[in-house]
Amino acid sequence: MKITLQHFPLHFKVPAGTSRGVMTEKQSWIVRISDGISEGIGEISVIEDLSPEYISLAEFELTIKEFLSRLEQGWNDEVYQALQAYSSILFGIESALLDLKNGGKQIYFDNAFARGQQKIPINGLIWMGSEAFMAEQITQKLAAGFTTIKMKIGAMDLDTELELLQSIRKNYSKEEITLRVDANGAFDAETAQAVLQKLADLDIHSIEQPIKAGNIEAMKKLCLTSPTPIALDEELIGIYNTEEKIKLLETIQPQYIILKPSLHGGISGTKEWIALAEERNIQWWMTSALESNVGLEVICQLAGEYSNSLPQGLGTGSLYTNNSESPLTVAEGMIFRVLS
Numbered sequence: 001m002k003i004t005l006q007h008f009p010l011h012f013k014v015p016a017g018t019s020r021g022v023m024t025e026k027q028s029w030i031v032r033i034s035d036g037i038s039e040g041i042g043e044i045s046v047i048e049d050l051s052p053e054y055i056s057l058a059e060f061e062l063t064i065k066e067f068l069s070r071l072e073q074g075w076n077d078e079v080y081q082a083l084q085a086y087s088s089i090l091f092g093i094e095s096a097l098l099d100l101k102n103g104g105k106q107i108y109f110d111n112a113f114a115r116g117q118q119k120i121p122i123n124g125l126i127w128m129g130s131e132a133f134m135a136e137q138i139t140q141k142l143a144a145g146f147t148t149i150k151m152k153i154g155a156m157d158l159d160t161e162l163e164l165l166q167s168i169r170k171n172y173s174k175e176e177i178t179l180r181v182d183a184n185g186a187f188d189a190e191t192a193q194a195v196l197q198k199l200a201d202l203d204i205h206s207i208e209q210p211i212k213a214g215n216i217e218a219m220k221k222l223c224l225t226s227p228t229p230i231a232l233d234e235e236l237i238g239i240y241n242t243e244e245k246i247k248l249l250e251t252i253q254p255q256y257i258i259l260k261p262s263l264h265g266g267i268s269g270t271k272e273w274i275a276l277a278e279e280r281n282i283q284w285w286m287t288s289a290l291e292s293n294v295g296l297e298v299i300c301q302l303a304g305e306y307s308n309s310l311p312q313g314l315g316t317g318s319l320y321t322n323n324s325e326s327p328l329t330v331a332e333g334m335i336f337r338v339l340s
Contacts, residue, residue, distance in 0.1 A: 003068045006030040007061065008043075010292055010320045016127055021049075026290055027057060029064060033071075033096040040100030043295035044092035045262050052238050053086045064089055083266075084240040090266035095298045098267070106297055113304025116327070119334040120303055121311040123148040123180060128155050134164055142168075145332035148178040148205075148311040154186025158195065165202050174203035178311070185212035185234055192222060200227035206256055209233045220252045231256035236264050236273065245276055257282060258313070260289040261299055270302065287313025293326035300328065300335060 010026040029044040044064060046054040054060050067089055070079050075097060083090040098108045112118035124141030126134055126149060134151070141149055149168065153161045168177060181204055187195055192210040199207060206229040211218055213234040223230045232254045239245055249257075257277050261270045270286070277284050286303045288296050296314065303312050315330050327337045 001072055001074075002034045002036070003072055004032045004034075005061075005064060005068060006032075008292065010045075010290075011322050012319055013321050014127070016290075016319065023290075027054070027060075028292055028295075029061070029092065030294060031064075031068065031092045031096050033093075033100050035100060038100055038104030040096040040098065040104055041106065041294060042092040042095030042097075042099065042298070043291050044088050045289060045291045045295050046088045047263075047289055050234070050237070051088055051263060053088060067093070080268075084269075085238075087237075087265050087269065088262045090269070091261045091295070091298075094267045095295070098298075106294075107301075108298050109301040109305050111301065111304045113337065114301045116337040116339040118304055119336040120300060120314065121148070121309075121333060122146075122315045122330070122335050123150040123178075123311045123313055124333065125313070125315065126151040128152045131156075131160050131164065135167070138164065138168060142172075142177070147176070147333050148180065150180040150182060150313065152184070153181045154183040162198055162202070165199075165204070169202050174205075178205045179203070180205050180208070182208040182233070183210045185209045187211055189215065189218040189222065193225075196222065196226045196228045196230075204228050206231045208258060209235060213237065216248075216251060219254075223252055223254050229255035231258050233258040233260075240265055240269060242272065242276075245273060249276060249280055249282060253280075254282060257284045259284055259286045261286075261302065262289040262291060262295065267298070267302060274306065283310060284308070285310045285312050290319065292320065293324045293328060297326060297328060300337075 006029060008028045008030050010028050012024050016023045027046050031042050031044060033040045048054060067083060071093060095108060099106055107114050113120060124146035126137045165179060168179060181199065187210050189211055208231045210222060210230060236257060239248060257273060259270045259273055261267055264270055264273060274284055286299060288299050300314050314335050327339055329336055329338045
């Protein structure tokens with residue numbers, strides 16, 4: 001195998017605000033694997049302060065190159081096991097190998113979505129910012145036909161954030177518009193209790209990660225008593241062992257889990273989380289971790305492998321000034337492939 005690596009930092013059109021800060025750039029690498037006939041492509045993409053394997057740009061790139069050097073000798077269980085703690089690298093390599101296996105046409109999974117025959121419902125994402133900026137985004141998403149809106153909360157004044165949600169709910173019932181919120185662990189356990197009740201009063205569908213990951217007993221209590229369903233996200237990061245996954249799901253018993261292959265064990269790890277969740281009647285949806293269109297394509301096709309009616313979090317392809325060309329298209333709250 002011949003392997004090449006390209007550093008491909010992604011530049012946001014508009015600074016992206018989260019409870020962890022504002023992003024203007026995101027680190028990404030494109031990996032290509034060739035067998036001399038076909039070439040497979042994948043993306044290794046990290047979020048600083050969230051991807052546990054990322055310490056610094058230079059150190060992480062060296063780690064990628066070390067794994068790719070091992071991979072050139074052949075894909076085997078030893079390489080796979082060593083990659084378990086490097087979700088982003090594993091995701092990129094798995095993607096490129098799948099593409100190579102299927103002829104190098106960016107068909108990672110041969111399913112209806114990949115063939116342009118299926119549309120996947122997605123949520124419209126509202127980024128943190130000024131009240132006017134967030135209100136403008138909400139108006140745009142509703143006008144674009146989204147029926148599920150996801151809003152980041154926890155970085156601004158909570159009353160302002162609740163007022164924005166209330167402004168939607170005044171005009172649209174929960175049957176007309178589904179509202180999700182993502183706190184990214186912004187609240188402490190005591191504050192979260194009060195927030196969860198206020199969200200329930202607004203018929204909020206779910207809240208992602210109301211408190212910081214690692215507070216297992218506090219999260220278990222919240223999931224047991226919360227009037228607003230809770231979805232785990234960051235809580236799943238760094239857990240690669242099957243038994244540990246089972247223990248987490250059975251201890252906390254969340255209503256939902258949210259899966260990002262770049263953060264949650266690559267393609268194989270995501271599939272395992274889904275299987276374990278479904279065995280325990282825990283619902284899930286998949287979302288991108290702000291990948292370019294290369295990684296987003298893989299995640300969309302992976303989502304197309306499942307019959308899941310919940311809107312997925314897959315509409316981030318238009319965030320960047322330097323994104324790659326893609327057949328992925330978003331219209332009327334759906335993402336789909338437009339093939340020539």
